[in-house]
Amino acid sequence: MIEVKNLYKSFEDKEVLKNINTTFCNGEVNLIIGQSGSGKTVLMKNIVGLLTPEKGQILYDGRDLCTLSKKERSLLRREMGMIFQSAALFDSMTVLDNVMFPLNMFSDKTWDERKKRALTCLERVDLHNVGQKSPGELSGGMQKRVAIARAIALEPKYLFCDEPNSGLDPKTSIIIDELIAGITHEDKITTIVNTHDMNSVMGIGENITFICEGRAEWTGSNKEILSADNKYLEEFIFASDILRHLKQSYDKDNGKAEK
Amino acid sequence: MVSIKESLQGLGEYVLLIGKAISVPDRWKMFWKQYVTEMFQLGYNSIGIVLIISFFIGAVICLQIKLNIQSAWMPTMVTGYTTREIMLLEFSSSIMCLILAGKVGSNIASELGTMRITQQIDALEIMGVNSANFLILPKVLGLMTIMPILVTFSVFAGIIGAYATTLLGTTSIAELNEGFRYEFNQWFFWCGIVKAVVYAFLITTISSYKGYSVEGGSVEVGKASTSAVVTSSIYILFSDIFLTNMLT
């Protein structure tokens, strides 16, 4: 479980995050949603410690990231896996070496065992026979899957994904979403996903935090989100006509016809 | 123009980054692997350019002195003697490192800069790897290790270049032999090595700093790469004056 308490962050004179309070649950897919520029990436970077907040606490099962010593922080980091918006694979290494990298760095297993673990992770994300290729030879969707494999190689307790399906077609996005959700449930990971894709929200959002202009405006699940009573959230969800029509017919079915 | 405050801030960031880079590696096995790779990348791959440039500079210095400086009242060994001292004292250490700053510096800055903007450095940090240590230390130690070898090669290539001019008939091998052996001071050779090792440190750390601290996109990577070459060249020239003064 990760708790964010009274978090503030600004750049120079621009306040980006204003008093964020939210909880991300264990074994669930936690989503952070919001418009482009609302501060999702900044929030996630604060949570993983790539940025330092001005004020506030980030508790990893009770351990406050901001007050940990360097050593403790680097130990905590080994329990984290992260998938970046751009996949961020090491382009000087082959795909297999990429997945083996965290193992080579931190595991005391033999080379054979490490290789086996890496191959298992690649199989888990449905990649076969790509180990010897370099990341540049893979498609965007495959790169994302390699990034997932690398992130889960050390069996993390916390998994972070910054827009895992940006730049992917709807079908591939769903495959990636389902992979993330599947891994989360199987291994009881605390997963946080940044997204503005409504397909992901409806598909895998078990615990959703909606960010608007740096404030956490709403939290709830995908079952509650369509009937949520929040002006900003409604504007965000029903930005497209198709969804607006869906909502109208949904409301009609439930006897709440408009007008 | 860069203000004093900015340059002081830059210096502070540089010192902090190098401090972070110079620490005990997380995993020695990975360090050795990187170290050997970098020695190969930065050093071994530069041997060609070092040999070619040193050969021609050696030849041209020898020719210039023979044709334009040497006159009847000077002993004949002057040409060989001067060529040797120029190679040992300045060319094979300082000038060669200026050339290497162009090759190695831009290489390091653009590699690290690209890793920064494609979030590969963030990915290392998230895993709990000390990215500065993992990426920078092997480059610094790698080039510092291989630099004495490059200097030695450069000196020899220069001498061979000088001998090659005998084919043109301006000097004779006997004359050059006499000059090359005249009052040879071994310390000059070691001076060159010490200087070059210092320059290797400057080139790798400055370029790493420039690349590692890139913010933005490909334009910034390009700028960082240029700035790495310019800045390390300037620092090489400055420290050349101090080192020359100190060592002799």
Ligand SMILES: Nc1ncnc2c1ncn2[C@@H]1O[C@H](COP(=O)(O)OP(=O)(O)OP(=O)(O)O)[C@@H](O)[C@H]1O
């Ligand atoms: N390093 C930085 N320096 C200054 N301002 C920044 C920095 N990083 C982000 N910001 C600002 O913070 C705000 C939020 O940015 P952020 O990247 O978190 O948006 P986002 O919600 O992730 O958007 P997207 O969905 O497009 O990725 C933006 O207005 C941006 O200009």
Ligand SMILES: [Mg+2]
């Ligand atoms: Mg973002």
